[in-house]
Amino acid sequence: MKLNLSDLRHLMDNLDALPSEGIQEILTEILQGNEFIGWEIGPDPIDYAVTVLALSCHGDKGLLKDLEKDIDFPVVGDCWRIVVGVPPKSWQGYFEIEKDNGDVIPVEGWSWKWREVERDCNGLTVQVLFPPSPILDKDDIKRAGEVLLFGTIGEVNVANLLSVDGYFVIDKNCMDCRSVKHLREEFARGFPEAPYCNELMDIK
Incomplete structure (x- = not known):
């Protein structure tokens, strides 16, 4: 399982300048060949100033472990993080x-x-x-x-x-x-x- 970390970093560094459709297109391209990986972008559940990109494997324990082996997660940038697995949400359900x-x-x-x-x-x-x-x-x-x-x-x-x-x-x-x-x-x-x-x- 290979992910282009530099492309993911570049995306997160420029997130504010992209429309939602553009974000989806770029992530689809980055994750090409890894169709079993989903994604979700949203605020950190504690620090709302931080944006989190979660790479999801729909709860598949083996795939989540493979992702963690491939890249040393979490990847942290300026007001953003990339994590394995959807984090808990600040929500009303x-x-x-x-x-x-x-x-x-x-x-x-x-x-x-x-x-x-x-x-x-x-x-x-x-x-x-x-x-x-x-x-x-x-x-x-x-x-x-x-x-x-x-x-x-x-x-x-x-x-x-x-x-x-x-x-x-x-x-x-x-x-x-x-x-x-x-x-x-x-x-x-x-x-x-x-x-x-x-x-x-x-x-x-």
């Missing part, structure tokens, strides 16, 4: 996903819940529960769950320390479930050595 037919569906992530199944030194296993929806199919639910969990504790933590034991509709048997917004603090307490855990309690 709201996002949108695009269905295969192009329809854009809003998702209120904090209305989703989680239930602990198992926990040990190797990680946390949870079930993820979502509100009934007539417009989200099985693939949509999994895609939305990925976005929600990455945004809550970070992609690297999901890949290395979190296992999902299924997605289920919220029903009357969910009295022991909690909103996903509380997963962040629970994870930080349970795995204090994990990436971002020093920041998780401070992210709003």
Whole structure:
């Protein structure tokens, strides 16, 4: 897996001068041949003055490790950083996903819940529960769950320390479930050595 770090640096150094379409075109060219790598650009969850380019592998632990071997991440510049894996977000759990037919569906992530199944030194296993929806199919639910969990504790933590034991509709048997917004603090307490855990309690 090879990435042109000098091109990535040049892009980040000139980000303010580029329209969003230009950024997308340049990143598509830089990442050509690495189609399994996605990307996301946004503010650092703690320091909003810093822009973060996250290179995502959709939670694939092996690909994330390969990326980290290829380049010594994080790569840090003047008010920007390039990191492996989508970092936790400063948000209220709201996002949108695009269905295969192009329809854009809003998702209120904090209305989703989680239930602990198992926990040990190797990680946390949870079930993820979502509100009934007539417009989200099985693939949509999994895609939305990925976005929600990455945004809550970070992609690297999901890949290395979190296992999902299924997605289920919220029903009357969910009295022991909690909103996903509380997963962040629970994870930080349970795995204090994990990436971002020093920041998780401070992210709003």
